[in-house]
Amino acid sequence: MTTFTSRFALACGLALAPVLAGPAAAQDAMETAQALLEKHRAIPEFEPQGEPFDAQACMEGESVFSIPITMAIPFNVELQRAMARAAEEVGFTYTTWENQGSSDAWIQGVNQAISQGYSLVDVAGGLNPAVLAPQLTEASEAGLKVTTTHLYDETQEQADFVDASGKVPYSTVGEILASWAYVETEGAPNVLIIGSDDVLPTEPFVQSIQDTLSEYCPDCTQKYINVPVNEWATRIQSGTQSALLSDPGINYIIPIYDSMSQFVIPALRIAGATDVGIATFNGTPFVLDMVREGTVQMDVGESLGWAGYAAVDAMMRTICDMEVPESLGIPLLIFDESNIETAGNPADFDSGYGDAHVQGFRALWGLE
Amino acid sequence: MSATDTPSRPLASLDIKKEVERYALVLGWIFLIAIFGLLLPDTFLTWRTFSSMLGSQAVLVVLALGILIPLTSGDFDLSAASILVFGSMFLAVSNVQWGWPVGLSVVAVVLIGLIAGLVNAFFVLFFRIHSLIVTLGIGTFLNGMTLWISNSRTVSGVSMELVEIVVIQRLFGVPLAFYYGLLVALVMWYMLEFTISGRKLLFVGRGREVARLNGVPVERVRAIAFGISGGLSGLAGVLYAGMTGSADPTSGLQLLLPAFAAAFLGATAIYPGRFNPIGTLVGVYFLITGITGLTMLGADAYVQSLFYGGALVVAVSLSQLVRQRQPQHFA
Numbered sequence: 001m002t003t004f005t006s007r008f009a010l011a012c013g014l015a016l017a018p019v020l021a022g023p024a025a026a027q028d029a030m031e032t033a034q035a036l037l038e039k040h041r042a043i044p045e046f047e048p049q050g051e052p053f054d055a056q057a058c059m060e061g062e063s064v065f066s067i068p069i070t071m072a073i074p075f076n077v078e079l080q081r082a083m084a085r086a087a088e089e090v091g092f093t094y095t096t097w098e099n100q101g102s103s104d105a106w107i108q109g110v111n112q113a114i115s116q117g118y119s120l121v122d123v124a125g126g127l128n129p130a131v132l133a134p135q136l137t138e139a140s141e142a143g144l145k146v147t148t149t150h151l152y153d154e155t156q157e158q159a160d161f162v163d164a165s166g167k168v169p170y171s172t173v174g175e176i177l178a179s180w181a182y183v184e185t186e187g188a189p190n191v192l193i194i195g196s197d198d199v200l201p202t203e204p205f206v207q208s209i210q211d212t213l214s215e216y217c218p219d220c221t222q223k224y225i226n227v228p229v230n231e232w233a234t235r236i237q238s239g240t241q242s243a244l245l246s247d248p249g250i251n252y253i254i255p256i257y258d259s260m261s262q263f264v265i266p267a268l269r270i271a272g273a274t275d276v277g278i279a280t281f282n283g284t285p286f287v288l289d290m291v292r293e294g295t296v297q298m299d300v301g302e303s304l305g306w307a308g309y310a311a312v313d314a315m316m317r318t319i320c321d322m323e324v325p326e327s328l329g330i331p332l333l334i335f336d337e338s339n340i341e342t343a344g345n346p347a348d349f350d351s352g353y354g355d356a357h358v359q360g361f362r363a364l365w366g367l368e
Numbered sequence: 369m370s371a372t373d374t375p376s377r378p379l380a381s382l383d384i385k386k387e388v389e390r391y392a393l394v395l396g397w398i399f400l401i402a403i404f405g406l407l408l409p410d411t412f413l414t415w416r417t418f419s420s421m422l423g424s425q426a427v428l429v430v431l432a433l434g435i436l437i438p439l440t441s442g443d444f445d446l447s448a449a450s451i452l453v454f455g456s457m458f459l460a461v462s463n464v465q466w467g468w469p470v471g472l473s474v475v476a477v478v479l480i481g482l483i484a485g486l487v488n489a490f491f492v493l494f495f496r497i498h499s500l501i502v503t504l505g506i507g508t509f510l511n512g513m514t515l516w517i518s519n520s521r522t523v524s525g526v527s528m529e530l531v532e533i534v535v536i537q538r539l540f541g542v543p544l545a546f547y548y549g550l551l552v553a554l555v556m557w558y559m560l561e562f563t564i565s566g567r568k569l570l571f572v573g574r575g576r577e578v579a580r581l582n583g584v585p586v587e588r589v590r591a592i593a594f595g596i597s598g599g600l601s602g603l604a605g606v607l608y609a610g611m612t613g614s615a616d617p618t619s620g621l622q623l624l625l626p627a628f629a630a631a632f633l634g635a636t637a638i639y640p641g642r643f644n645p646i647g648t649l650v651g652v653y654f655l656i657t658g659i660t661g662l663t664m665l666g667a668d669a670y671v672q673s674l675f676y677g678g679a680l681v682v683a684v685s686l687s688q689l690v691r692q693r694q695p696q697h698f699a
Contacts, residue, residue: 072618074521197669226669233619234626235672237611238656241420242663246411259522259616266611269535270423270543271416286522286614293525295613346525 026187029216033179037334040176040300044331044353046360049310050317050324055090055365058320063093064120064312065113066149069127070101075284075304076125078349079150082308083124090316090365103131110135114142119319124149124311128200129159137161145318149311153201154327164324166311170201173281173300173332174208174256180279180298180334181252182216189213190221192243194236194255194264197226205256223247227260236260240267244276252277258287261296283335288347291340298336301343303353306330309361316365386640389690393637393647393683397654404661411664415541421656423535423543427452427607431623432630432648433552434600439631439643440560441593442573443499447488447507448601449624451481453617454510455605460523460615463530470527478602484510485598489591499594514617524614534610545607549649552600556645569593570642629680630655636687641694655679 066083068076080096087094097112099105106123110132113121121139123129129136129148136146145163152158153170181189191213195206206224213222223243227235236255244250244267255264258280268274280287283301290296310328317324333353335343342352362368405413431448438445455477462468462476484506491502535543560566571579572589580586604623609615633655634648635641658675688694 072515072520074519077520225663228669230622231669233622235659235669237424238659239663241424242660245414245417245420245660246408246664262522262524262612262614262616263619265613266535267424269531271420284522286524286616289524290614 026217030183030187033182033216036175036179037183040332040334041339044303044306044333044356046356047329048360048364049313049327049329050322050364052364052366053317053320053322055316055367057366059090059092059316062119062319063095063117064122064315064319065095065097065109065116065118066122066124067097067099067106067109067113067127068125069123070125071096071098072100073125074349075282078304079125079308079311082305082350083149083312084308085305086309086312086361089362089367090312094312106132107135110139113144114139118144120145120147120315122147122149122311122315123151126151126199129162133159133161145315147315147318149314150307150328151200153204155204156201164314164318166307166314166328167326168201168302168330169327169332170205171208174205175212176300176332176334177254177256177279177281178209178212178216181254181277182213184277184279184297185251187217188220188251189217190247190249190251191223192240192250192253193222193224194240194253194260195224195226196229196232196257198228199257202256209254209256221247221249223250232260232263236263237267237270240264241271244268244271244273248273250276252279254278255280258282258284258296258299261287261290265290265295283333283343283349285344285347285349288335288340288343289345291335291337291343292345292347294337298334301333301335301352302330303333303350303357305350305355306353306357309357313361313364385690389636389640389687390638392686392690393633393650393654396683397650397657400654400657400661404657404664408661408664412661417660419538419540419542421653421660422546423538425652425656426534426543426545426549427604427611427620428623428626428630429549429649429652430552430600430604430607432627432634432652433549433556433645434597434604435627436556436631436634436643436645436648437569437596437600438499438590438593440573441569441590442576443492443590443593445485445488445503445594445597445601446500446624447484447503447510448597448604448627449621450507450510450514451484451598451601452605452608452623453615453620454484454514455481455602456609456615456620457514457518457523457605457617459530459606459609460526461517463527464523464525470530474530474606477606478599481602481605482595482599485595485601486591488598489594492594493587493591511618511621518615518617520617522614522616526609526613526615528613530606530610531613534607545611548603548607552603553645553649560644565589565592626655626676629676633680633683636683640687640690 084094097109121144140146140161148165152165152167154167158165181191195202225239255261277297279298281300287299291299307330314324344351435445435448459473459477462473463470488503488506492499534545537544568584568589572586576586630648630651633651635643637647637650659672
């Protein structure tokens with residue numbers, strides 16, 4: 001619903017743009033952008049993504065084996081903790097395959113899931129099932145369901161051998177970030193976008209930012225630089241500096257994953273461009289702390305507690321042969337100077353979003 | 369002696385050849401600046417661009433200078449980037465979470481680096497294990513320690529006092545970080561060229577047995593080299609934390625290969641065939657000039673990698689051609 005509504009609002013604005021030429025069109029785009037931002041400032045309410053069902057009855061004797069891309073990243077640790085909490089509430093066996101991000105460990109994990117007779121094997125937190133295609137196909141042939149969690153954008157197709165995917169609204173995040181830059185620059189954005197094309201959802205994510213900016217302001221400038229993940233420390237700073245030097249008019253930077261921000265900030269300091277704003281996505285605690293300090297202006301956050309429960313909901317529906325929602329339906333919340341105190345001090349992964357999801361999912365699963 | 373005058377002509381041509389070799393990388397750097405200046409006259413040839421390039425590479429310069437010392441004495445230090453990362457994380461955790469004054473954290477990090485280097489030396493020298501194996505192991509151990517003390521998280525909020533004196537304060541428009549790297553390079557150059565300790569280090573690298581037979585305390589020299597490498601890696605960690613105002617548990621590890629690339633590239637310049645600090649400095653800024661120019665021209669990420677890797681192999685190969693393909697003795 002979140003995605004549909006925001007896109008509908010955006011589409012309405014765009015449809016009107018050619019008609020209301022000049023200042024009127026700009027005014028319209030500004031209102032559309034502000035409306036989208038306002039919507040994502042409110043503490044989210046729970047909206048069920050599927051029909052209620054008796055989770056305990058259908059999960060009796062079932063088990064889930066989840067393989068995160070690595071447990072050396074706090075994001076994955078928190079996501080796995082939330083998924084384990086949700087499984088415990090329902091009362092089925094949930095196993096996290098602790099690993100440090102190597103492909104041999106992932107392969108070993110799938111083999112474990114098959115040999116120990118799990119009902120479902122899940123690849124989570126950015127692990128692309130394509131790199132485990134032979135093993136996951138074998139798991140599927142052995143009767144295990146195969147799912148992905150928190151990988152694909154809602155607009156992306158899952159791999160053939162995957163039964164269901166808990167998708168993430170990256171495209172909507174793109175619209176929010178573009179809207180923020182548009183509003184903050186008073187309708188005159190000159191934006192540098194930094195992404196990593198080697199991360200699967202980057203393409204639709206960046207495309208959404210670019211399209212939204214172009215639609216709000218067809219004549220405004222935007223530039224994209226691609227920095228592979230394993231070169232963030234060596235290339236983001238130099239790339240940002242070079243972009244600022246070649247175009248001193250850049251007034252906003254959107255590093256699409258917020259951990260990139262730590263390399264953007266020194267670039268701004270060295271280039272003497274400290275008035276350039278930064279807006280980003282992920283709600284990683286140290287970046288939320290940077291929002292509090294004022295070095296980052298805005299971070300779109302997602303509750304990992306909520307994401308964990310939603311992922312388990314999708315897994316259970318897959319095991320129980322029910323219709324699985326297209327999206328995890330994780331609400332997106334804007335953190336800026338006005339509400340950053342709600343994120344905790346120091347910030348953490350789950351504060352500020354409320355806890356509507358806990359009661360909501362319990363009721364949805366027939367536990368109340 | 370009838371042949372007294374005959375060597376003068378070949379000697380003169382040899383000198384020119386040597387001089388060209390010494391300054392080829394510097395000339396290549398000037399050539400790169402000229403090319404980008406022609407292609408981007410309004411944006412590249414500005415002081416802002418140069419101050420930006422100079423100010424951004426201090427961490428890599430200090431790390432490359434650190435590994436250069438054991439390289440000179442014939443050892444590899446693969447733990448340097450891990451010491452850097454552990455150091456920056458220790459600084460952030462001690463300053464932000466334990467409330468240490470930032471000055472104390474800085475001193476502690478340099479000392480930790482020094483100790484880590486001496487631990488490397490102990491295992492290499494006492495057990496007679498190859499430095500590649502020991503430093504790889506100690507580096508991996510330190511990576512685990514970093515994840516442990518940080519809880520695998522990035523820690524932000526490092527004292528602004530440090531950020532101020534690293535990247536915000538400027539001299540001639542260039543962040544102070546540049547001058548720290550320059551200072552380390554100049555001190556190291558002086559030590560290697562004009563002090564007995566520096567010459568001993570070179571002798572040990574050129575031939576351990578010959579050095580030993582000449583009374584050079586080879587093991588002590590190698591141990592000191594590891595210690596200095598560790599200490600400088602710790603200092604690079606301080607600069608890394610000062611640059612970003614934060615510390616994350618993994619990204620700094622990516623600096624290890626560029627640091628080795630800069631050291632090897634530097635060995636083709638100024639004193640060809642020998643690791644040297646000024647050559648390393650030129651190597652780092654040659655590479656960043658290429659990367660900056662290419663990025664300003666809008667080149668894709670892969671073009672930068674092509675340049676980085678290609679420049680290293682081509683420069684070292686050309687240098688070898690000039691030296692008539694003499695065997696290299698890096699270790």
